[in-house]
Structure formats: structure tokens, C-alpha cells
Amino acid sequence: MERLSIDGIISKIEAEETFHAVSEDYSFTLKIDKYVPYVCGAVHDGHQFRKELWKNCLHTEYERWYEEDPETKNMVISHPILIAGCDSRFEYDLNRTPEEAVFETAWGKQLWKQPLAEEEKEISLQKHTNFYKVVHALISKIEEKFGVCIVYDMHSYNWKRWDREVPTWNLGTSNIDNERFGEQVELWREILASIKLPHGIKQTAKINDTFQGNGYFLKYITNNFKNTLVLATEIAKVYCDEYKQINYPEVVAAVEQQLQSLLPKHAKEFYTKFKN
Template identity: 50%
Template sequence: MLKLTIEEMLARIGAGITFEATCIDGSFSLKIEEYTPIICAAIHDGHQLRPELKEKCLLSDHERWYEEDPETATFINSLPITFVGHDSRYEYDLNRPPESAVYDIAWGKKVWASDLSSEEIEASLLKRRQFYRVLHVLVARIEQQYGACIVFDIHSYNYKRWNRHVPLFNLGTLNIDRKRFQKTISRFRRELKKITIPNIVNVTATNDVFKGSGYLLKYLTGQFSHTLVFATEVKKIYCNEGTGEKYPVVIEELSAQLKIAILNTSTYFARIHTNLKKKGRHFLLSKELDNAIIQSDKQLYRLTRNFEILNYINPLNLEQEKRRFFASSYRRTPLFRYRHLNIDPYLYKRKLYNLPVDQINDPHIRTLYQDIVHAYADKTDILATIGSNKFLYNSLRYFGEPTERDVSNARFILYSPNHIGDEDLKVYSDTVALEKMMEMAHSYVLTVRRISLPTWSPRLW
């Protein structure tokens, strides 16, 4: 990723240039794919400590991780403007005022083996000031351009420390203008309630476990009169709080559905509070195509352009065996010969799974490409087992089990008493062909479905 100084970031924002970069000291990253009235922040996603501070820290990596907000950057990764903190909140907390941003004791635990020097504290607070300097300039530009701005301040929280049921999503609204923004607040809450995660009950609450008293919300609300900040807490159901183990499927689901909730809410907000002329949610997204999508698509095309399953499944001697089968009154089992595979199934599947699909930012598009890769891998398994007992299993796994109608159709074809070979087919006029078709359809339904139909009329067709 590009590395820029604070001044370079500010210059690009001032000029309206899109970019994705990490601050030169690595403390945070900013992505602007499109200047839209939506900003998403994951300020507690980071885990890194400066080397000199790590030596003094009394807490283990897991103890620090426990109070941080892991994966919150993943939740917002596909949105057009994202602020992500990379430093641990134990170095400095971006969501606390300057005087209490550097911990001595946090959550009942002493943080440092010895007191930090004034120079060490100042180095941390300088990073914090730089973050807010860039954030301030960006929000000011958005407000100037669109008349208003909406900020989604995404956090996560440990729920097992609570001795009661707590919500999956908590909105902190205590310090925002609830009278002015009540409709947007209600809209975001409704959108969050729509999110469904398997085996998880979605209770969405306002001002339950947290009230929305963080510094980022208070700072932006105090500095900008047309900016709405949603302090949003996500229950850590996407990982094991005790061990740090992640649940990738849950993270993927949260990312995809949270994106929809944010976009729908932002579209509603833009329609009411901004001067954005085109207010559909697709106008709030980047117009640039993710490079990972382009690369994945090109490589997938090269791998699959000559991959046609029917070329291998259709027997080479189909017509010959077909004639023998009918000549034996359907008693002779066909002995089919198949085209040899010109690929190594193992290597082909490895190439499929090496595609950079996991680097695609948008969770919906990423899932689409993952499904395509899985489908081609399954097709490869089918082709690799043609002529063996595993072919039936792999076919059923990919195409599914035949329905009763499929079986009935097959029986009708197999046991039709007057089978006509291709060479004996007659050519009828349009009128006669229609009559014959209706007659055969009527006969089929009576024979296979065992139901009575009214007399066919051409007006029904």
C-alpha cells in the first residue's frame, strides 16, 4: 500500500484526489475510492505497539487483543471511504480525550512495568493528533461538497463479561441530535435488525451496553453541525473471546450484511440531508473496479474458457450404443467410451484455488467468485471420475438428485411402445405438427400423471 505523510494526505484531500494509503508512521490508513457523504471508521482495529512500548507492556498479546476491536476493519472494507487505526488502543486510545488517551491502568490491569516518560507519551499523542487532523479535514470537505456527512464508527465488545443478555448491535445515540436525526436513527436500527446470522439471535438496541460517549463521536458532533455519527457496537459473536479463534463464515456474513445496512441508511440520509442529486445507493459506491476483481476474472477466464463439461460427459460412441440399446428392446447396457481429460485434475483445482479471489474487497462479489471456483472444482471431480462408481456420487453432489418428474420423463422415454428412430422422423406442416404435439402432450399427461384433462383447444396455446 502507498505510504504518505500527513501533509501529502491533506493535499490530496484538498485537491479531491482519490487514494489509498497508510500514514508514513504506520499508525492508520485511509482509503478514499470516491468522495461520497459516507465515512466508515474502525479506530480500534489495530494491535501494533512501538517496540520501546512493547518491552514495557505487562499485558500479553491476547490480553491486549481482548479489549481491542479485531475484524472491524474487515466489516467496512468494501465501503468507499474508510479510516482504520493500526496502533493498539493501549498505545493511545483514539476514542478518549487527550488527557486520558494513554492508559496507566485499563480494565483493572496495570499496563506498564514502569511509568512512561513524557517523551514516550508525547510521541503517542502526536500520532493521535495527526489522525484527528486528517479526519477533520476530510469531514470538512465532505460537508462542504455535499452539505452533510454520515460517519459509521464501528466497534465490537466482549459480551461474556455481562451477566445478562446483551444485543448483537448497540447504537449509542446519547450525544447526537436525536430530534433532528431521529428518522435516520430509526432507519439504521431497522436495517441492523434485518441482519441474520445462523444460530445467532439478532437483538438490536439503542443505548443499552454503550451510550455513544466516545471521543470521536463527541469531537465530530461538536465540530460539525451537519455530521451524524453512529457509534455502533457489534457483539463479538464472530470469534472466541477466550482464545482469539476467528469464525470466518460469520465474519463474511457480518461484512456483507452490514454493508447493505450502511448503504441503505446512507441513501436515506443523503436523500434528506445532502445536496446529492443522484440518491440511489449505487451512487454512494466507488466507480472504480477493484483490481483484485479484474485479476481474478482474467485468470478465471483463462483457466475455464476451454472447459466444457459436456465435451467429456457425452460419449464418443453415443449414436452407435443408442442403436444397439433400442435394438435390444432396452435390455443391453450401453458400453460408452469417453474422451480423455487433457488436464491434471489436482493441478487444475490447485490453480482455481490459487486465484486471488480472497483479495476482493466487496463481500458479495467475493462470494460470487468463490462460488464459481467451487463449481468448477466440483465439475473437475465429476470429469475425473467418469466411468467409475464415484461418477454417480459426484454428479448427484453437483447437479442434485432427480425429481419424481425427471424419473417419470425418463420412464416415459424408455418404455414408450412406439419409439421412433431419428432416421424415421416425419416432417409435418405447422398445423399438423401442432395437432400432433397437443395429442402427444395429452397422452403423456394421462399416462404419466394419471389425471384427466379437458379436450385440448388451439386457443390454449
């Protein structure tokens, strides 16, 4: 893996080079093993938290982990194009607009002992800006090369905090063109419902049951690229104990192994249908 500047990453994309890179400031990773008409993203996978912010933060390391989406990168690690955040959403949230990306309160609790200095905010917002510069270059290249693109926007959610039965998988579709892409959404829902998990973990997949797909990553791509479908895909945190901060690697591996074949099959079907 190379450490590259934003300009360096973008010029490699524009030249259609294959590479594995981490951004110069270690805020995100991008790997391109092959140019294909689909991209996997894990914007909330990151857990890094700048040391300068530690003393000022009221949330514990566990509270941060609880609201992040650990292991979402590993669930799609085998796919040819993967972009993932390295930093915690508590520093800046890649799935929110630049204006809302740096939290003052997070999940009902004040985040900072003292309000963040403007220069601290600027450091974080620059990382947010850089990430989206690369996203823009990447999706531009895929659309230019293939005419269409599909993005699997991977997330997870804390299912135990709900006071009703919630699905293992939720697809958020309220900000995409459902008239055009509805069939592909339903096909993806069926595929997710077919994944078999160990320990008899129940498998259900629903659309807009717990979340509606209001994230900035989805909205940014959808608003800027007319032939790209973003599927906001949330797995309930059945792959960990969300109260004890323990990951279950065998559950993550089961998801990853089945998506190795299921996801490209779905992407191929999408491409075949919409490439013209």
C-alpha cells in the first residue's frame, strides 16, 4: 500500500492505474485492483481519533466504537474497488454534509469539554473535503468508462437499542430513483435475505424499516452522477456484542465469503440492464 497525496490518488484514477493507497494524512484508504462498474464503500469503518482531541472529548473510546460501523470494510474486503474511512465519525462524519460533519453533541450527549477551536475544525473538514474530491474522481472515471456505476454503501446499526423487532439487513432508498432502479433494490434485498449466518442468527432484509438512506455519501453521489445507483446497506450488529465491545469474526467472515459471489452477480445484472 502506498501513502499518496490527494492529487497523487486522483491522477492514478484518471490514468486508470490499479493501486492500493492510504491518503497522506491516513484519513482513508482506497484500493483499485481492477476497473469494474461497481464500488464498495465503508465510510464509518474508521476508529482513529486524533490525539490532540483526546483530553477534550467527553465520550469514551467505547461510546465512540458503539456508534461507529466496525468491520464493515472487512465485509467487502475482497472486491476490486473499495474506499473506506480510517477516522472516527466523532472527529468528522463522512456521511454528513460539511456544515454538519463536526459534531458538538453526539447521540444526546455533549461531545467536547470546551468548544472546538476553529483551526481544529478546519483540520477535520479538510479531510472530509479531500475524501469527496477522490469520490468525485472515482465515480467520474467509472461512469466515463462503463456508462453506469453501482455503489454498495456499507453500514451497520445497533439493533439492541430498538424496542421492536428489526431486520438483520436494512436498505435505505428514500433518496434514490426508485422508479428507475426499484427492481435492482428488490433484487439486492432478496440477495441479502439469502445470506446464511452462523449460530442460527435470524436472517431478514427490509427496505426503509430502520433507516431511510439519508446519508451524505449517498446524496453526494446521487446528486452529482445521474447514472450511479447507491445502495445504503445496513447490517444489524449481529456480528458483535454491542454492549461488551466484542467482535465475532466468524460472522463477519460468513458475510464476506457469501458476498464474494453474491455482490458481483448483482452488480453484473445491474450493469447488463443499464449500460446502454
